[in-house]
Amino acid sequence: MDWDKFSFDYRPETGGLFAPIISIEAYKEAAMNLVLPPDWREQLDRLNRVRAVYGTTALEGNPLSESEVSHQLDLLENPDEKAKARATKEQIQIRNSGTAQAWARLRFTPENAPISLNDILYMHRVLTTDSDTEHNAPGKLRTDFEVTVGSPEMGGVHRGAPAKDVPALMEKFVDFINHRKQKESHPVIHAVLSHFFLVTIHPFGDGNGRISRLLEAGILFQHGYNVHGFYGLSNYFYKNEAKYKTLLQECRAEQPFNVTPFVRFGIDGFASELKGINNFVKTKLNRVVYRNMLVRAFNQRVGSRRRLLNQREYRLLQFLLTETEPFDPFSDSPSRQIKFSELQQSAFVQGAYKNFTTRTFYRELNRLGQMGFIKIRRDDSAAREWILELDLDAIGRY
Numbered sequence: 001m002d003w004d005k006f007s008f009d010y011r012p013e014t015g016g017l018f019a020p021i022i023s024i025e026a027y028k029e030a031a032m033n034l035v036l037p038p039d040w041r042e043q044l045d046r047l048n049r050v051r052a053v054y055g056t057t058a059l060e061g062n063p064l065s066e067s068e069v070s071h072q073l074d075l076l077e078n079p080d081e082k083a084k085a086r087a088t089k090e091q092i093q094i095r096n097s098g099t100a101q102a103w104a105r106l107r108f109t110p111e112n113a114p115i116s117l118n119d120i121l122y123m124h125r126v127l128t129t130d131s132d133t134e135h136n137a138p139g140k141l142r143t144d145f146e147v148t149v150g151s152p153e154m155g156g157v158h159r160g161a162p163a164k165d166v167p168a169l170m171e172k173f174v175d176f177i178n179h180r181k182q183k184e185s186h187p188v189i190h191a192v193l194s195h196f197f198l199v200t201i202h203p204f205g206d207g208n209g210r211i212s213r214l215l216e217a218g219i220l221f222q223h224g225y226n227v228h229g230f231y232g233l234s235n236y237f238y239k240n241e242a243k244y245k246t247l248l249q250e251c252r253a254e255q256p257f258n259v260t261p262f263v264r265f266g267i268d269g270f271a272s273e274l275k276g277i278n279n280f281v282k283t284k285l286n287r288v289v290y291r292n293m294l295v296r297a298f299n300q301r302v303g304s305r306r307r308l309l310n311q312r313e314y315r316l317l318q319f320l321l322t323e324t325e326p327f328d329p330f331s332d333s334p335s336r337q338i339k340f341s342e343l344q345q346s347a348f349v350q351g352a353y354k355n356f357t358t359r360t361f362y363r364e365l366n367r368l369g370q371m372g373f374i375k376i377r378r379d380d381s382a383a384r385e386w387i388l389e390l391d392l393d394a395i396g397r398y
Helices: 014-032 038-058 066-077 081-085 089-107 117-128 163-178 180-184 187-201 208-222 234-239 241-251 260-299 311-323 340-345 347-352 358-371
Strands: 148-151 156-159 301-303 374-378 386-390
Touching: 014 187, 014 260, 038 066, 038 089, 038 208, 038 234, 038 260, 066 089, 089 117, 089 208, 117 163, 117 208, 156 241, 163 180, 163 187, 180 187, 187 208, 187 241, 187 260, 208 234, 234 241, 234 260, 241 260, 260 311, 311 347, 311 358, 311 386, 340 347, 340 386, 358 374
Parallel strands: none
Antiparallel strands: 148 156, 374 386
């Protein structure tokens, strides 16, 4: 791109954005209308915070797993001086991101003043202190060296703004994101455009991607779009890393910038994130209702000496309810599948049916399938193994 011709002008093509924006509003409204128990809210907020930190740091090459990210965020709440003293650069980077995220959550509230350059500098200092020291001064704009990022495989190489121009460009950037035109646009468009222009200027030696994504999340939070917690698009961008980086570069290819592909990508991503929130709540509710339904079925008499479910069947379904909970709590699928061989070899089945024949286990499992409590089918592999999962439609039958 030609920095001599740079401006904050862009070519919006909003016609194709209407449908995904409607999806965002629908998912947001559905989630906001739900009153969640405190433990669900805490779990949801925690999961989203971990995913956001994991996604934004992984995009920068941090190799720590999601479980390790969770552990490092725990250390922020329960400091361990020994662990702090021997922390690696990667671990410090995670903790810095968690600290910056917590600060942004307090800063980006509707009643607070518009974002300032000092806010951006402070976030950068928190994000990069003690972790990003090469060619980077935490909390300071670069003024004496140039930067290039990207690769031919990811759409090309991008040259950040000339160092001499960075201070003036950042003053204009703050005016741009606080301008009435941006604040009157849809909040997701406002947030994504802020991300695009900040990471395009590339005002710091390092941490530009992380601070752009944190600013984006903060703007969404300020507009009330981070329902049931604080999160953003980092996890979605990480899952679609190649497209994320390629679209950024493609949208810089001509000026005024054709930002529509990147904005559309961000809108689709946020709709996906909100859908995941609704999936989380739906899965939780379905399992609570299914568990209550099992109690009713167990207490329902179908004869003088028989219940709808006998005790073994009731306990087996309770076990399956736990075992089939999705590994990904935001998954579209409300029930994880389990192989028949895994179920048969489980400690629960071995204990529950130790005084009964295998035929009894088969008969009762088949009966639960026929009654519609579970689904049983063969998979598509060469082994054609039997697969089981909960049938949540049983909630409406019993």
